[in-house]
Amino acid sequence: MCSDMPPPVLSFAVVLYPGVTYLDAQGPMEMLSFASVDAYIKARTGWPTPDVEFELDYVAETMNPITPSGGARILPSKTFEEVQGKQYDIILVPGGPGARPNVISPSVHEFVRKQAPQATYVLSVCTGSWILADAGVLEGKRATSNKAAFRDLVANTSKAIQWVPKARWVVDGKIWTASGVTAGADMGYAFMTEVCGDAFATRVKNTVELHASGPEDDEYAEVWGLM
Numbered sequence: 001m002c003s004d005m006p007p008p009v010l011s012f013a014v015v016l017y018p019g020v021t022y023l024d025a026q027g028p029m030e031m032l033s034f035a036s037v038d039a040y041i042k043a044r045t046g047w048p049t050p051d052v053e054f055e056l057d058y059v060a061e062t063m064n065p066i067t068p069s070g071g072a073r074i075l076p077s078k079t080f081e082e083v084q085g086k087q088y089d090i091i092l093v094p095g096g097p098g099a100r101p102n103v104i105s106p107s108v109h110e111f112v113r114k115q116a117p118q119a120t121y122v123l124s125v126c127t128g129s130w131i132l133a134d135a136g137v138l139e140g141k142r143a144t145s146n147k148a149a150f151r152d153l154v155a156n157t158s159k160a161i162q163w164v165p166k167a168r169w170v171v172d173g174k175i176w177t178a179s180g181v182t183a184g185a186d187m188g189y190a191f192m193t194e195v196c197g198d199a200f201a202t203r204v205k206n207t208v209e210l211h212a213s214g215p216e217d218d219e220y221a222e223v224w225g226l227m
Contacts, residue, residue: 009037009053010089010195013115015131016060016076017108019098022068023181024125028092028188029056034204035196048203050196054090059083061107069096080111089120094184095127095146101134101156109135122175123191125184129177133157142172146180147220165226168218179218186213 012032014025034041035050060066060076067073093112098104112135116122124132129145130153132138139160144167145153154163164170169178169187178187189212193201205212221227 007050007053009055010120011086012054012056012090012092013083013088014056014058014092015094015108015111015128016058016066016074017098017104018067019096019103020066020068020074020094021096021126021181022071022074024094024096024128024184025074025092027182027184028123028125028178028191031185031188031192031201031204031208031210034207035192035200048197048199050200052195057083057088059111061105069098080107084114087118088115091115091119091122093122093124093128093131095125095130095181099127099130101130104131112137120174121191121195123178123187124176125178125187126180127153129153130157132175132177133161137175138177141175142170143175143177144170144179145177147218147224147226148180150221150224150226166218166221167215168213169215171215180220183213185210186217190215 036054036056041047058077059080061080063076063079065073065075108131112131116137122137126146127149129143139158142162142164144164150165168183176187176191178184189201189205189210
């Protein structure tokens with residue numbers, strides 16, 4: 001890429017809903033937002049140029065503030081209805097207590113079900129993969145999730161999904177699924193390396209001081225008796 005040419009821009013939707021775990025979304029987004037079209041680092045010299053930039057939307061059923069499982073309330077930027085005619089390049093589905101099928105709004109599944117087939121990448125963190133499973137996105141795929149919820153998830157989702165108990169994150173084609181909560185930051189760094197380039201991702205990792213774990217660096221499968 002020529003230095004005087006701006007990188008291509010990918011549209012990126014982060015899915016929000018009541019009871020979401022804030023860190024599931026913010027773990028990866030704290031790093032990926034360094035490559036957003038309005039990132040503050042663009043005004044600074046000495047930074048590598050990412051291979052792509054992201055145009056970010058935080059989408060939810062309504063514009064009402066989202067109450068997460070912990071932490072401050074979150075303001076969506078757009079509703080599912082507002083973006084129903086738009087196809088995103090990337091969607092990120094965080095997990096949380098509100099991801100369970102008995103409490104989540106069907107509109108979340110509907111949005112994911114419509115977006116996933118044509119998206120370039122589909123990402124989830126923690127029990128966000130439960131949402132992907134219930135939306136039919138993980139049929140015939142390898143995936144992982146939070147180990148504390150693993151048995152419940154496996155028992156209540158399609159038998160056509162190959163759930164991987166020992167993994168920090170799993171990649172199957174365009175689908176990236178992370179284990180519990182903090183694993184989203186590790187997956188986010190790996191994803192940033194793939195799409196934004198190693199030099200940019202490494203600079204971001206060192207800026208936020210992330211000690212990144214590898215995809216098989218998972219002690220929690222044993223902790224929760226899954227191995």
